Amino acid sequence: MTKLASKSVRCGSCRASSEHTVLLSTNAFGSPDLDLRPPGMERSTMDTWLQLCPKCGYCAPDLSQPPPDPAVLRSEVYRAALRAAEFPELARRFLAFAVAAGPSDPATAALAYLQAAWVCDDAGQPEQAVESRRQSAAWFRRCKPFAATSHGAVMGAILVDVLRRSGQFAEASSECQAALASPGATGVIRKVLEFQQRLIGGSDAGPHSLSECE
Numbered sequence: 719m720t721k722l723a724s725k726s727v728r729c730g731s732c733r734a735s736s737e738h739t740v741l742l743s744t745n746a747f748g749s750p751d752l753d754l755r756p757p758g759m760e761r762s763t764m765d766t767w768l769q770l771c772p773k774c775g776y777c778a779p780d781l782s783q784p785p786p787d788p789a790v791l792r793s794e795v796y797r798a799a800l801r802a803a804e805f806p807e808l809a810r811r812f813l814a815f816a817v818a819a820g821p822s823d824p825a826t827a828a829l830a831y832l833q834a835a836w837v838c839d840d841a842g843q844p845e846q847a848v849e850s851r852r853q854s855a856a857w858f859r860r861c862k863p864f865a866a867t868s869h870g871a872v873m874g875a876i877l878v879d880v881l882r883r884s885g886q887f888a889e890a891s892s893e894c895q896a897a898l899a900s901p902g903a904t905g906v907i908r909k910v911l912e913f914q915q916r917l918i919g920g921s922d923a924g925p926h927s928l929s930e931c932e
């Protein structure tokens with residue numbers, strides 16, 4: 719059961735107050751996608767993951783926290799992400815958040831672009847989903863070399879899925895081989911990567927769930 723509440727939040731950038739829907743609880747029963755997009759009810763709570771200030775355009779998981787870099791909010795690239803009319807409104811929040819995170823936190827930017835792609839998937843906008851995944855892949859690559867741990871192998875496995883879902887099969891194949899060579903690629907991560915090899919071999923760019931690897 720997803721429980722939501724309305725909350726007044728004072729913007730950490732411009733101090734204006736605005737109302738936001740916050741997530742009190744949800745569930746993720748079922749199997750996540752290969753890029754770890756959550757299943758169950760959690761899947762449809764993305765509109766609570768980032769709060770957007772209607773006055774100044776600051777966007778963050780918790781709007782009350784001050785922006786790490788206030789200057790980026792005034793930058794043309796940030797404003798352009800918020801105005802990107804070809805993207806769904808919710809996706810624009812993730813795009814803007816990714817722009818703000820990018821320089822200092824490439825992993826967060828990579829994930830935010832991927833989340834923008836999920837919104838585009840749901841909205842039936844495949845071109846925008848591909849564009850978001852291409853951005854995501856570029857930022858995941860800036861996180862390389864991935865750590866020789868299970869966390870690093872998960873990062874590699876998500877990158878493989880991002881590349882495959884955006885139709886970049888040659889790149890997906892080479893990243894998959896690299897991820898399989900990582901010491902962290904054991905257990906379920908190895909099964910996922912071997913499943914990805916079969917999907918890539920069949921030029922399958924569709925969504926698949928973790929349960930299909932078993």
Ligand SMILES: [Zn+2]
Nearest residue numbers: 729732771774
């Ligand atoms: Zn604000």
